[in-house]
Amino acid sequence: MWVVVGTNGYSPGQTHALVPNLGHPVKMRGSIGLNLVTRTWYRVVRGEDDRSLWKVAVIAYSHRLETADEKEIVSYHWHPGEGSKVVHPHMHLGAGIGADLGMLDKTHIPTGEIRLEELIHFTIHELEAEPQREDWPEILSE
Amino acid sequence: MEERADEENGRVRRMTWEEGRELLDRTAQKHLGISGEEFIERWDKGEYDDPDDRTKNPPGVMELAMILPFVR
Numbered sequence: 001m002w003v004v005v006g007t008n009g010y011s012p013g014q015t016h017a018l019v020p021n022l023g024h025p026v027k028m029r030g031s032i033g034l035n036l037v038t039r040t041w042y043r044v045v046r047g048e049d050d051r052s053l054w055k056v057a058v059i060a061y062s063h064r065l066e067t068a069d070e071k072e073i074v075s076y077h078w079h080p081g082e083g084s085k086v087v088h089p090h091m092h093l094g095a096g097i098g099a100d101l102g103m104l105d106k107t108h109i110p111t112g113e114i115r116l117e118e119l120i121h122f123t124i125h126e127l128e129a130e131p132q133r134e135d136w137p138e139i140l141s142e
Numbered sequence: 143m144e145e146r147a148d149e150e151n152g153r154v155r156r157m158t159w160e161e162g163r164e165l166l167d168r169t170a171q172k173h174l175g176i177s178g179e180e181f182i183e184r185w186d187k188g189e190y191d192d193p194d195d196r197t198k199n200p201p202g203v204m205e206l207a208m209i210l211p212f213v214r
Contacts, residue, residue, distance in 0.1 A: 003157040005165070006212030017212050022157070023165035039208065062205050070172070072201055077194065082208055084194035094201060106196040 012044045015059065025066060030129040033068035038116055063119050071096035076114040089113050117141075162213035169209065173202025181206055182214070 005017040018040045020026055025035035041060040047053055060082060064075040072094025080087040090108035093101055117140040123129040124136060133139065157165070167178035174181060184190065185207070190199055193207040 002154045003161070004154060005157045005162050005209070006159075008156060009154060015211075017209070018154070019157075019165075022161060023168070039205065041208065060208065062208060064205075075201070077204065079194065079204065079208060082193070082204070084192050084204060084207075086192075086194050092196065092201065108194070 010044055012046075012054070015041055015043055017041050025070060027068070028123060028129040030123075030127065032127055032129070034073075034123060034127060034129060035066040035068060035070060036120075036123070037064040037066060038062065038119075040116060058113075058115075061114070061116070063114060063116055065096075065119070065123070066094075067096040073097055076111065076119065077108075078113060159213070162209075166206065166209055166213045169202065169206055173200055173206065178213075182210070185210065 002018055002020050003022060005019060007014050007016045009016050009018070020036075020038060023037075023039075025037050028034045028036055039062045040058055042056050042058050044054055045057045047055055060079045062075065062077050062079070065073045067073060072092070073096035074094065075092040076089070077086075077092065078089040086108045088108075089111045091111050091114075092108065093104055095101075095105070121137075121140055124131050163178060166181070170176050170178045170181040176184075190203050190207070193199060194204040
């Protein structure tokens with residue numbers, strides 16, 4: 001179950017926050033044992049011209065892959081205007097990697113924008129998370 | 143006047159205020175070992191400065207900062 005936090009989830013002019021599983025980690029079945037913790041902030045905006053439909057514009061996100069015991073492996077962040085000096089999309093590496101990261105775990109490693117569906121595709125395709133339905137590639141590409 | 147929200151729309155529903163506060167509390171306990179209320183007090187005092195500066199703050203403060211406006 002997905003929930004929107006604090007707003008109705010569709011009104012233009014507001015920022016909405018979408019989280020799965022009431023904010024609890026989503027436990028991904030598979031050989032590795034991963035948790036996904038994700039929050040997406042978005043606004044509902046008109047398309048470029050008057051005839052365009054309304055669309056969802058993602059304005060910030062936090063996607064984290066954790067070990068089953070909730071240690072951060074990697075987090076993808078983009079949070080312009082949220083009080084941080086770091087406004088570009090970036091990633092963090094965490095203790096869940098299981099290696100000495102030195103100062104790397106304090107840094108913001110630049111990335112492009114990471115869409116949640118890309119991360120889910122990665123976990124299924126390369127980390128052997130088990131999809132709950134056979135048509136998952138089509139669902140993720142919609 | 144704020145538009146009234148649908149409580150549920152297919153598989154997406156609105157989180158209640160209590161659930162939102164519970165999310166803040168659980169996240170603060172997990173990352174900082176403090177309650178959501180205590181996080182709010184510290185946040186309002188400016189203790190965290192740049193919330194995503196991991197040389198000063200533990201991971202998770204940024205996530206808390208992003209949740210906060212929705213659960214006050």
